Amino acid sequence: MNTTQHLEVKINNMLLRNPVMTASGTFGYGYDFEDFLSLDSLGGIIVKGTTGTERQGNPYPRMAETPSGMLNAVGLQNKGVDYFCNKIYPKLKDKKTNVIVNVSGSTIEEYVEVATKINSLENIPAIELNISCPNVKEGGMAFGTSKEMAFRVVSAVRKAYGKTLIVKLSPNVTNIVEIAKASEDAGADALSLINTLLGMAVDAEKREPLLSTITGGLSGPAVKPVALRCVWQVAKQTKLPLIGIGGIINAQDAIEFILVGATAIQVGTANFINPSITEEIVKGMEEYLQRHNIKHISDIRGII
Amino acid sequence: MEKEQKDVILQVNHLSISENKHPKLMKFCKDFIVVKNETITPTLYILRLQYPQTLPEIKPGQFVEVLVEGEKEAFLRRPISIHDVDKEKNQIALLVQVVGKGTAQLSNIKEGEKLNLIFPLGNGFTIIGNKVLLIGGGCGAAPLLYLLRVLKQQNIQSDILIGCKDINHLFSKTEYQELSNLHVTTEDGSFGEKGFVTAHPILKEDFDTIYCCGPTPMMKAVSDYAKKRNIPCYVSLEHKMACGFGVCLCCVAETNQGNKRTCVTGPIFLSTDLKDF
Numbered sequence: 001m002n003t004t005q006h007l008e009v010k011i012n013n014m015l016l017r018n019p020v021m022t023a024s025g026t027f028g029y030g031y032d033f034e035d036f037l038s039l040d041s042l043g044g045i046i047v048k049g050t051t052g053t054e055r056q057g058n059p060y061p062r063m064a065e066t067p068s069g070m071l072n073a074v075g076l077q078n079k080g081v082d083y084f085c086n087k088i089y090p091k092l093k094d095k096k097t098n099v100i101v102n103v104s105g106s107t108i109e110e111y112v113e114v115a116t117k118i119n120s121l122e123n124i125p126a127i128e129l130n131i132s133c134p135n136v137k138e139g140g141m142a143f144g145t146s147k148e149m150a151f152r153v154v155s156a157v158r159k160a161y162g163k164t165l166i167v168k169l170s171p172n173v174t175n176i177v178e179i180a181k182a183s184e185d186a187g188a189d190a191l192s193l194i195n196t197l198l199g200m201a202v203d204a205e206k207r208e209p210l211l212s213t214i215t216g217g218l219s220g221p222a223v224k225p226v227a228l229r230c231v232w233q234v235a236k237q238t239k240l241p242l243i244g245i246g247g248i249i250n251a252q253d254a255i256e257f258i259l260v261g262a263t264a265i266q267v268g269t270a271n272f273i274n275p276s277i278t279e280e281i282v283k284g285m286e287e288y289l290q291r292h293n294i295k296h297i298s299d300i301r302g303i304i
Numbered sequence: 305m306e307k308e309q310k311d312v313i314l315q316v317n318h319l320s321i322s323e324n325k326h327p328k329l330m331k332f333c334k335d336f337i338v339v340k341n342e343t344i345t346p347t348l349y350i351l352r353l354q355y356p357q358t359l360p361e362i363k364p365g366q367f368v369e370v371l372v373e374g375e376k377e378a379f380l381r382r383p384i385s386i387h388d389v390d391k392e393k394n395q396i397a398l399l400v401q402v403v404g405k406g407t408a409q410l411s412n413i414k415e416g417e418k419l420n421l422i423f424p425l426g427n428g429f430t431i432i433g434n435k436v437l438l439i440g441g442g443c444g445a446a447p448l449l450y451l452l453r454v455l456k457q458q459n460i461q462s463d464i465l466i467g468c469k470d471i472n473h474l475f476s477k478t479e480y481q482e483l484s485n486l487h488v489t490t491e492d493g494s495f496g497e498k499g500f501v502t503a504h505p506i507l508k509e510d511f512d513t514i515y516c517c518g519p520t521p522m523m524k525a526v527s528d529y530a531k532k533r534n535i536p537c538y539v540s541l542e543h544k545m546a547c548g549f550g551v552c553l554c555c556v557a558e559t560n561q562g563n564k565r566t567c568v569t570g571p572i573f574l575s576t577d578l579k580d581f
Binding site: 026028032048056059060065066070074221272275 | 330331332333371376377378379380381422543544545546547548549550551552553554555556557558562563
């Protein structure tokens with residue numbers, strides 16, 4: 001039995017050679033990483049959040065380092081879905097990994113428009129619906145913090161999008177299970193969780209906030225306990241495959257997410273510090289299975 | 305080449321931002337060995353690092369992202385500009401100022417220890433002109449030494465004007481003198497002219513290009529001066545960044561063509577391309 005078979009997983013009908021993917025907004029469009037690793041070694045890559053039209057994002061400064069993590073307030077800077085389809089997709093379409101587009105918007109119409117255009121791209125097997133971005137004034141997290149709004153946007157996109165629909169959930173809610181169930185009822189094929197936690201950082205000497213937007217999204221190892229709790233809670237209450245995200249920096253972290261019920265995982269902030277970390281995590285997961293004499297990664301999924 | 309022809313090329317190449325103006329160099333994530341950790345002042349030091357293989361092509365103005373180990377509050381890498389490159393020895397030098405816990409931890413690194421770098425990053429200087437002026441302020445002057453080395457190789461006439469607090473903060477003086485005509489201003493008059501760089505008489509001379517690195521107010525003042533004299537002026541931005549290689553989108557600079565990543569389109573910008581300049 002070779003490496004891939006031990007770690008091969010399925011999200012809906014999308015086959016992943018291993019459960020390791022890259023989180024949106026931390027991996028560009030993948031090709032920025034090709035000096036450091038082979039994209040083909042990954043289960044999938046989730047490219048930068050894509051909106052209906054070009055966005056400039058928020059003013060600088062957009063980043064603050066915090067204990068075991070960082071805050072960002074990028075605000076979905078991207079060139080828009082048409083640019084993605086015409087200029088970026090041709091560079092990605094022959095990659096031998098799953099290239100998944102993170103779909104963002106301010107209105108239901110915008111989400112539907114982007115999803116419809118991505119649906120026509122043959123080699124994009126899935127979208128990740130971003131109803132959890134904390135850094136935009138309109139839309140984004142507003143859709144992911146109410147079960148009614150989540151149901152409406154996921155239903156509308158479901159009608160327009162035929163392939164694997166992943167919904168990315170926000171941790172900035174009182175009851176994440178409610179939003180997960182609403183997304184499931186609306187036709188989601190999988191859930192990814194968590195997006196960043198809303199936070200802020202202050203410069204005591206200058207007596208001012210460190211981000212231009214005052215608040216931003218917290219990521220990195222600091223959020224891992226929250227992410228594990230969310231995945232564990234949702235895994236107990238829905239049947240959908242889950243993709244665990246939040247502070248994963250090594251194979252041990254990745255295994256923890258599998259144990260609480262994730263089928264796959266995404267690595268985010270760690271890509272900034274070690275650009276080949278995802279390949280190392282794949283190797284580390286394989287070693288873990290060998291060391292514990294486990295035949296397949298799914299054998300330990302959700303056992304906690 | 306005829307002077308007129310060369311002037312036309314100068315103008316064309318100075319035209320505004322283009323993501324593709326600089327050919328993309330391969331990036332590496334590798335360990336270097338510390339050869340020397342040289343203290344300049346209690347908060348300023350030069351790290352000389354040995355690469356175990358042949359160094360890839362590095363352009364003046366490019367930077368590295370340093371992994372700081374042993375300081376849990378330094379979660380991200382530290383972006384640091386490349387002070388000098390010794391191609392024969394496969395060594396690079398980084399000038400580091402202690403600004404926080406990460407750079408403080410880094411200042412303790414000893415000879416023989418390993419340091420992991422992602423390099424080379426950023427666009428680097430566009431080298432152009434027959435007679436150029438380099439202006440550096442404080443530790444921000446770091447990238448100018450390697451620039452001087454490359455200018456000298458290309459037989460481009462240069463002057464370098466360094467502004468610093470006092471004589472103790474003047475680093476790499478011998479190297480500057482070997483490679484160029486060194487002019488200095490100090491705040492206390494302990495070396496060179498007393499005062500700021502913008503009042504130095506060398507500025508009255510004619511130059512094809514100005515390269516400026518230092519504190520933002522100084523770069524803005526030099527850029528204003530260059531605009532008045534109609535001299536193209538390149539500045540080096542030090543923006544906070546999470547990755548350094550183009551994916552986090554945190555380090556953007558506001559340019560005439562929208563937000564651009566300082567770590568990829570910069571850190572060197574033509575000052576007239578920047579909205580705040």
